[in-house]
Amino acid sequence: MEESNSKAISVKALAKNFGKVMGGGDGSGSGAVAAVAGISFEVERGEIFGVIGPDGAGKTTLFRILTTLLLPDSGEAKVMGYDTVKDYREIRKIVGYMPGKFSLYQDLTVEENLKIFATLFNTTIEENYHLIKDIYGHLEPFKKRRAGALSGGMKQKLALSCALIHKPEVLFLDEPTTGIDPVSRKELWEMLGRLKKQGITIVVSTPYMDEASLCDRIALMQEGKFLMCDRPQAIIDSFGKNLFSVKGDNMGALLDGLREAKGVLSCFAFGDSHHITAEKDNGTSSAVTAASLKAELERAGFEGVEVTKTEPSVEDCFMELLSK
Amino acid sequence: MRSFRIFVQKEFFHIMRDRWTTLILLVLPILMIILFGFGITTEIRNTKFAVYDPSGDYTTRGIVNKLESSEYFTLERYIDSEDEIERLFRRGETGFAIVFGDNRILLIADGTDPNTASVLTNYATALINSYLQESAVRQVGGGAATDVAGDPPVASATAAAHRTITPEIRLLYNPSLKSAYNIVPGIMGMILMLICAMMTSVSIAREKELGTMEVLLVSPMKPFLIILSKIVPYFTISVINYITILLLSVFVLKVPIAGSLILLSGLSLLFIFVSLLLGILISSVVDKQITALLISGMMLMMPAVFLSGLMFPIESMPEVLQWLSHILPVKWFIIAVRSVMVKGLGISSILQEVSILIGMGIIILIISIKKFKYRLE
Structure with missing residues (x-):
């Protein structure tokens, strides 16, 4: 009381x-x-x-x-x-x-x-x-x-x-x-x-x-x-995952492509780019990095792909919570 | 108390800043009195009529003259055949015709408007009867002058006077049969109901609809006082309207106040309170202005117009509707106003109406208090 x-x-x-x-x-x-x-x-x-x-x-x-x-x-x-x-x-x-x-x-x-x-x-x-x-x-x-x-x-x-x-x-x-x-x-x-x-x-x-x-x-x-x-x-801080911002020439198809990509946990449209989350790399070779993701997307035929690692915002946390 | 005062002031601002509201509240009663008092009236004046009179003798012309000299009828023209009547009716040139035949007078009226038709035939019958009666009396007088000539004329004249027994009609309280006598109490009831019940319920519903009620509730001011502050302006306006209606009816429509002015005012105050409570009751169950308007319009005004005896006599309605009319406060108010204003009766004659109104007020008050919401639901 x-x-x-x-x-x-x-x-x-x-x-x-x-x-x-x-x-x-x-x-x-x-x-x-x-x-x-x-x-x-x-x-x-x-x-x-x-x-x-x-x-x-x-x-x-x-x-x-x-x-x-x-x-x-x-x-x-x-x-x-x-x-x-x-x-x-x-x-x-x-x-x-x-x-x-x-x-x-x-x-x-x-x-x-x-x-x-x-x-x-x-x-x-x-x-x-x-x-x-x-x-x-x-x-x-x-x-x-x-x-x-x-x-x-x-x-x-x-x-x-x-x-x-x-x-x-x-x-x-x-x-x-x-x-x-x-x-x-x-x-x-x-x-x-x-x-x-x-x-x-x-x-x-x-x-x-x-x-x-x-x-x-x-x-x-x-x-x-x-x-x-x-x-x-x-x-x-509790986000606990790696976050990447992805841009490309064909954003619509890119969203589907990202969902197919290896190691991608979730993917959502975020303003003029797509945000994807991936497990934090614990030094293992299978971990997704900006470079590996870009390479994979280009292999799948996407053009003008830009991938950057970004810091999560509250909105990312919210989207992440919603996707659960 | 300071907050109560400023809320009353605010309510007046709402009313006065909306030009249409102000106009409706203050001009509507005047307009209604003038419209109903002069324009829409059950009296009939200067109806054009046609006459088919093959004989053209002294008596028939006397009857036509009698009709024409009254304010109710104007002679359109003489016609040459009975068939012409229908043509005149169809073209709408006239709605009333008199056909003189052998030992009979045929009155033909346009039945599409049954009320007018029956009023016209009643007027005409009364006028014809009075003409016949007068001419019989004249014959008696004439006979007396030539009395020296012998008995027979006197005997026949008295016989004629005795033959026609005509009831003499005297209308109490409203000798000149002015419809304004009937209309003033009705309009008073309608206006007071309209302003108190409709405007109060709409103005409270407005606060709910615009969301201001939400803010007002989250304050130390008692919700009861918020509602009370809404009543004061409409009460004031109702009193102004009551005075306007009385002045107009006395000085413009020439309907005198036969009874006590204090009693009439007390009665009106009671009705204003009952109507205000009704407005609060409506507002406690609705959240939208339009709903408040529809409920007070459909459930109060329409029945008030039709069931209160303002336009149609309650006695001639189906029993279910007569029974329904008992639950309308306005009906009792109109009856009581007629008793006081037109008949000049005292308090003892309207005790029933007054106690019914008080009872209704108490019931509405109890329901409103029970229904009153201190929250949004």
């Missing part, structure tokens, strides 16, 4: 099923669908915890359980020591929540929106202005503009300001960077870094793997489960 109270969030065997989900991506739409299928994890106070996974992985459901908006079917979740079911009132006072969908009043101005959310939490804009100064500073020239007329990045900054105005202890951000431009994305992550310094625990979800390295710890989520939960570097 003592220990779980010292954590910002502690989740034990949390599960949530939905009776029927329309248009399930895999076509198995009938029957109960587990949105969250038995997750356990902890988030330390003052860290940035990233939940990374594709659309439909169950991230939003997990966030809604943690913000007391949904009841779990089984298991328990605690936020700052409060139970999400029993003590939902307490949790609602101390967390900030920014849903994935833009959820402010589009027909009200920037300033009015912020004022409403400040009042909602019994505070004022002036009282906690220092918290949002960095973010809201960008918006201040447009404070008389209606929220609906803002750009995507501006909307997210306003939503973040509204979620922050009451100085929450834990901040839940559901896909804050989805649908905004790369510059705004970068700015948003810089802001999260500054908020962390103010002692706010941040739980953030994202479908973008490249944002993983900006978190203190990440969880890779797929079909309601955490495939892995650790520091980004620890996840990369």
Whole structure:
């Protein structure tokens, strides 16, 4: 009990099923669908915890359980020591929540929106202005503009300001960077870094793997489960295989060719190249090297083949986990 | 309390910044009163009629004159044969014809619109009867003047006067048979229902649909207060509309308030509360604005129009529908408003309606509280 109270969030065997989900991506739409299928994890106070996974992985459901908006079917979740079911009132006072969908009043101005959310939490804009100064500073020239007329990045900054105005202890951000431009994305992550310094625990979800390295710890989520939960570097270190990046003239056929190649464990498209994994060479002659792979592909008739050994990224780890 | 105040303010902003909402909320009652009060009316005026009168004698011309001098009929023309009537009807030149025959008067009306046809024949019959009665009385008067000549004319005149026993009709509460008397309570019920139930349910559903409810729930503000703050603006607008409707009906439609204004206002406040609760109940079961709109439109407004006795008398409906009409708060409200506003009755006469409305309010309140969601599901 003592220990779980010292954590910002502690989740034990949390599960949530939905009776029927329309248009399930895999076509198995009938029957109960587990949105969250038995997750356990902890988030330390003052860290940035990233939940990374594709659309439909169950991230939003997990966030809604943690913000007391949904009841779990089984298991328990605690936020700052409060139970999400029993003590939902307490949790609602101390967390900030920014849903994935833009959820402010589009027909009200920037300033009015912020004022409403400040009042909602019994505070004022002036009282906690220092918290949002960095973010809201960008918006201040447009404070008389209606929220609906803002750009995507501006909307997210306003939503973040509204979620922050009451100085929450834990901040839940559901896909804050989805649908905004790369510059705004970068700015948003810089802001999260500054908020962390103010002692706010941040739980953030994202479908973008490249944002993983900006978190203190990440969880890779797929079909309601955490495939892995650790520091980004620890996840990369545990990759345990050699990784090669392969390019060629005919990328489509090359993918099939690579799957045939000797010693290749897995192969997937990765941006403008293919990534393949192979066992680490323990000095044995059968181990795959960049040169041996290139030679083999050229023997098979592929032209313009380039093979380079690369360092794995979080996305490689995720793809590797998925292929199991 | 500060957050409650700002939420009420926010709700007013939502309404006022959407020009169409504002327009609908404030202009709709005026438009409806004017449309129903003047345009769509069950009264019939200046219907063109044709006459086939082969005899052309004093009495028949007297009857035609009597009809024409009334505000209900205008003589289109005399025709030369009975066959012509159908041609006139088909071409739509007239919808009513009178054929004078031997010892009979045939009234022909266009039955495609049965309501109009029956009203026309009723009017015409009443006018013809009153003409015959008047002429009989005139004969008595004329007879008295020439009384010296002897008994027979007097005897025949009194006999004529006795022969035709015509019932005299007097309409209580609405002596001039103005349809506005019937329409004002109905419109009041519809407007208040529309604004309270429909607008409240749509505005709560909007918060759910746009995802703002999600953010509001994750805050210390009690969900109950969020809902309450949504009610206040619509309550205010309903009161404004109530006053508008009353002013329009008294000064424009000339429907006086026969009973106590305080009682009428109290009754309306009660109905506003019941409708607001109904709006909350609807919003607690729907997540989309369009669903809220359809439910309040199809399940409240349509039955309110058809079953509340606003357009068709409830008594002439199939029994199942009559029974269904009992569960509509608006029906009881309209009955009570008619009693107070048109008949001028006091509280003791509308106790039944008032207690039914209160009972409905309590039931809806209990269901809404039970159905109320502190979470998303």
